[in-house]
Amino acid sequence: MTAAPETRRPTDAASDDETRLDKATSRAVRSRSLSLLGNLLRPHGKGLTWSGALVVASTAGQVAGPWLVALAIDDALPALRDGNPGMLVAIGAGYLVAAVVAGLTIGAYRRSAARIAQAVMLELRRRVFRQTQRLSLEFHESYTSGRIISRQTSDLEALRELLDGGLTGVVSSLLVMAFTFVGLTLLDWRSGLVLAAAFVPAWFLTRWFQARSRVYYREQRTASARLIVKFVETMTGMRAVQAFRRESTTEAAYEALGDEYREANLRIFGVNGRYQPGLVLIGNMTVVAALAVGGWRVLGGSMEVGVLVAALLYVKRFFFPIQQLGMFYNAFQSAAAALEKVSGLLAEEPTVVEPKQPVPLPAARGGLGLDHVRFQYGDGPVVLPDLDLTIPAGQTLALVGTTGAGKSTIAKLVTRFYDPTEGAVRLDGVDVRDLASRDLRRAVVMVTQEAYLFSGTVRENIALGRPGATQDQVEAAARAVGAHEFVMAMPEGYDTDVNKRGGRVSAGQRQLLSFARAFLADPAVLVLDEATSSLDMPGERLVQHGLQTLLADRTAIIIAHRLSTVAIADRVLVLEHGRIVEDGTPAELIAGEGRYAALHAAWRDSLV
Structure with missing residues (x-):
């Protein structure tokens, strides 16, 4: 057997x-x-x-x-x-x-x-x-x-x-x-x-x-x-x-x-x-x-x-x-x-790589275009299924929508922290993937919700936007955003050491210093990703004039839940699941009966 x-x-x-x-x-x-x-x-x-x-x-x-x-x-x-x-x-x-x-x-x-x-x-x-x-x-x-x-x-x-x-x-x-x-x-x-x-x-x-x-x-x-x-x-x-x-x-x-x-x-x-x-x-x-x-x-x-x-x-x-x-x-x-x-x-290799033959862009005007952009983080769900968007140079665009609608993703694509899965992001008609990082970083600056300050003086932190800036230029940038007064009230003024993570300044003051840093950099495109979220109401009013001064004659993308910040925009996009559901000026959308009008009404009621 x-x-x-x-x-x-x-x-x-x-x-x-x-x-x-x-x-x-x-x-x-x-x-x-x-x-x-x-x-x-x-x-x-x-x-x-x-x-x-x-x-x-x-x-x-x-x-x-x-x-x-x-x-x-x-x-x-x-x-x-x-x-x-x-x-x-x-x-x-x-x-x-x-x-x-x-x-x-x-x-x-x-x-x-x-x-x-x-x-x-x-x-x-x-x-x-x-x-x-x-x-x-x-x-x-x-x-x-x-x-x-x-x-x-x-x-x-x-x-x-x-x-x-x-x-x-x-x-x-x-x-x-x-x-x-x-x-x-x-x-x-x-x-x-x-x-x-x-x-x-x-x-x-x-x-x-x-x-x-x-x-x-x-x-x-x-x-x-x-x-x-x-x-x-x-x-x-x-x-x-x-x-x-x-x-x-x-x-x-x-x-x-x-x-x-x-x-x-x-x-x-x-x-x-x-x-x-x-x-x-x-x-x-x-x-x-x-x-x-x-x-x-x-x-x-x-x-x-x-x-x-x-x-x-x-x-x-x-x-x-x-x-x-x-x-x-x-x-x-x-x-x-x-x-x-x-x-x-x-x-490890960077997912965003330098172009082998970069296209020179010595002086960007600030025109942005997202041509049928599709994006997902790794193997995760699709965040932007097919976004086609043109932002003329000098326009201030506000992005509004619920959490997860794709607002911050657009900001990361414009600044080229990520590359689109499909499609292209263009600056003045040039694919940002064809631009040298030094040209792109000079032309596009992003201010995020986390206003990070490095160990060093107030002057050094503001001058990070332009290392060779003079004292007058640093002070002018601080005045533009309303930071000069509280800086001068500090023990050593602009020579005050802010310590690690800005230990001697409040959250709102750190945000103002980050604004001054961005103002001093003088980019063609400025992206504000929830950048006013750390400011209280008086602080936000203080920075509104500085924002309007900075945004004049420059392209800007504002991502904010506070509609008071959105009000200074030339144009508002309402996003839902990565798609544009409303597009118009703030006044046009408020006069309508869409989602932005409902959000604006709810915001006004909250103020009362």
Whole structure:
């Protein structure tokens, strides 16, 4: 009776496919990481060559010691007994020279390696910072600030620890092992066989350690990143945490992540706790074996006492670098996991790319056109199904509609924070995808609801719109939006340090300073995305005149729920689900019976 053929469940095949995919992905990630490391080290080829020569000289000096000891015991001592001390003096002098050479060259090697390591770290920090600024808004809206901070802090710190001390140690350890084995084999090949036999279990133990520690260190880096992300998010959103009394909830979540990080570290310590003692045991057993075999041969007269002593020194010295390699591998795994994350960040490509042959636009007039624009965020729902819109130069257009109608999306497309899925956005008839970013940023400026102020003075924050602006120009921009009076009331006027995130000014004052910044930039197109939402009623009245002054003879798109801000517009579009449902002047739409008229009536009732 024949057995039925074994059948495999579909889930088994799927699991195999996932395993192959994981392995292929892992290989690709490792290849990407090694490529990045090679690219960073390539400019330092001469320095690496010099460092290599130094470490070879140092290792040769270290390994020469046992060989000289063997000569002293077997040859120099008998010569001394016969009244000839010259050989012992020569060997002693040689031992001293070897020790001095080893010490001087290893010191020089470590200094040279440290200079290379610091240069590599500086370049890597520059690349990470440059990359985070180069990537498009789409990336920053999905890749949290906490994760970016983790790349710049803990991940780069792990790489620094590896480059500062780990690489110098591992290169020296590998050469000591190789030179020790060769020196022992040349001195006595049978003792070399004993050492080679002991290397087999040490190799398998190291492979076991590598397989487990690689997984554990990835888990540790992931847990570390999650902990940092949670901390940054909590500190950033502290007002919301305290306003809703969520301190205990966030503390519990942070403690859970901290416990996950602790457990990841304990798993690493556990595997280290088995690896290090295992190496010590193998090393000690090898010394015992070498002593037993060598002692038996010495008694038989086939081995000199000095050779036995040198063999024991070589065997003992061989296993000490293996322990150093184990310690290095700890740092290496942590750094490898960090390098994978950093290389992943550097491998990201911006979704909004610079044109290869940009169309020059030295002086934009401000005419805008959206030609049958279709847009969706990633694989999400379609936000704008088919928008066809023309905005003549100098016109002030207000966008009104419910949340999710597509108003802010239009603003992001006009400023080219995103590119349309289909269709084109044009500035003065030129597709914005064909404009150099410097021309587009000079022509189109966006002021958002979040008025971000950088650490520095009031003057520096306003001058961000035009770095070379004079004091008179900065003050004129502040006066235009009604910010001059409160700035002059500050302790040092325009030289007052606003601190991080504008800590010395109110939310409305921060918004006025951001208006001044935009006014100073003097763009052809100004986009205001809920830019007056932080202003109270007196503050809004104060800025209305400044807005009208700024919007004269320039194209503007105003997105606002406050209809008092919309009232200054030449034209109003009412959007619903990404489509234009009403289009006209504010007066025309108020006189009608459409959605804008209903919104305006409700707004007037709210004022009463």
